[in-house]
Amino acid sequence: MDQEITRWINAPAGSHAALDMAMIALTRYGVPLLVLLVVVQWWGRRDRLRLRHTCIAAGLSFLAGLxxxxxxxxxxxxxxxxxxxxSHLIIEHSADWSFPSDHATASFAIAAAFLLHGFKGRGSAFLVAALAVCLSRVYVGTHYATDILGGAATGIFAAILVRQLYRAGTRMDRLVTGLL
Known part of the structure; x- marks a missing residue:
């Protein structure tokens, strides 16, 4: 079933120039763009300290997941x-193993961190972006669908772990969230 789902998602790859370009762009720039969007959140005006705490938690979740x-x-x-x-590969070869997907881990860690910290709107937007990045990884031919599920699971697990261990209001948290 995993192979069939992977083939189905990857089937149009190489046949539709505009779709290929969009999926390749998502694969290459999706995670860096998500990281940039987390960084930009640092200067949010509403609920500033909680938002900054969440940005740190997202970064820690990202790193822990990877x-x-x-x-x-x-x-x-x-x-x-x-x-x-x-699958038919339409980007450059990857040097490492397929399971789990680092792209899925990174993007889901960010989305889960925002959702777990109560930022439903931002978390939902990050989740939609994460799903798009993950779809692109299968579309371009570099991952199986279950590689994505495994990566999403490690990203979510990391976000839950960080949520439990990194508490708002601690001395370290006040120091870090007070920067800039």
Missing amino acids: GLNQIVLLFVHRVRPYDAGV
């Missing part, structure tokens, strides 16, 4: 779908 992925990669060596003949 760290968890590195541990998973020590044990899971899944071949990329284009190497297995499942």
